[in-house]
Amino acid sequence: MIDRLLIKTFKDNIRWIDLTDILGTPAGIIIRNDHLLENDLQKKIVDISNSQSSTIKIYRPIQKHTNRIVASTENLDIPADGIYSQSPNHLLVIRTADCIPLFIYDGRTAAVLHLGWRGIIGGIVANIKRTISQFNCADAKAVIGPGIGRCCFEVSPEVALIFDSEYRIFNDRKYYIDLETMVIDEMKKQGFRQIHSLNACTFCESDLFYSYRREGEDVRHLLSFIRAGG
Numbered sequence: 043m044i045d046r047l048l049i050k051t052f053k054d055n056i057r058w059i060d061l062t063d064i065l066g067t068p069a070g071i072i073i074r075n076d077h078l079l080e081n082d083l084q085k086k087i088v089d090i091s092n093s094q095s096s097t098i099k100i101y102r103p104i105q106k107h108t109n110r111i112v113a114s115t116e117n118l119d120i121p122a123d124g125i126y127s128q129s130p131n132h133l134l135v136i137r138t139a140d141c142i143p144l145f146i147y148d149g150r151t152a153a154v155l156h157l158g159w160r161g162i163i164g165g166i167v168a169n170i171k172r173t174i175s176q177f178n179c180a181d182a183k184a185v186i187g188p189g190i191g192r193c194c195f196e197v198s199p200e201v202a203l204i205f206d207s208e209y210r211i212f213n214d215r216k217y218y219i220d221l222e223t224m225v226i227d228e229m230k231k232q233g234f235r236q237i238h239s240l241n242a243c244t245f246c247e248s249d250l251f252y253s254y255r256r257e258g259e260d261v262r263h264l265l266s267f268i269r270a271g272g
């Protein structure tokens with residue numbers, strides 16, 4: 043369960059999780075806000091992130107469960123599931139509803155990643171170091187946001203067998219996958235030492251989060267954002 047003290051309220055009763063103190067740079071997650079449209083929430087991200095400057099722009103990748111991480115200045119028409127920048131004017135945004143949002147900041151470069159099982163199996167976590175060559179994993183701060191937990195992430199036997207047995211749970215004739223532990227293990231291999239998990243399951247905590255598994259095709263999304271440079 044998430045620590046409810048992290049949840050703040052913005053104008054119009056917009057609920058969001060403030061990660062600024064944990065990461066040391068403006069970052070957060072706009073959670074379940076059924077009283078407003080997703081498009082209207084997106085328009086408020088700049089305000090919610092407490093970014094006063096009128097020069098700030100939003101950069102969003104086209105997410106397709108790839109293992110690709112791009113700079114905000116690259117061609118964003120090519121699908122990618124992670125985006126990074128060192129510019130304080132670039133507000134990076136991804137959308138999730140069961141996949142895990144991962145935030146990282148090393149004091150210079152900020153990034154946010156969309157982690158579903160395909161991207162994780164595809165090696166997107168290892169691509170942090172490959173793609174962001176100067177990224178300092180050892181001193182970076184990381185936050186693992188709300189995603190579908192091992193309590194609820196049931197998969198077919200075919201998908202289960204793609205994963206190492208340590209991330210597989212067999213319970214009552216069903217397979218479940220522990221994506222978060224796999225992400226943490228992969229991050230430690232890259233040298234990350236400060237990994238903060240919000241310990242939140244999107245499927246279990248239905249009052250706070252959207253979940254594709256629970257709500258189906260028409261599901262809305264959590265909006266995760268980060269910006270470098272305080």
Ligand SMILES: [Zn+2]
Pocket residue numbers: 190191192193194243244245246247
């Ligand atoms: Zn759960």
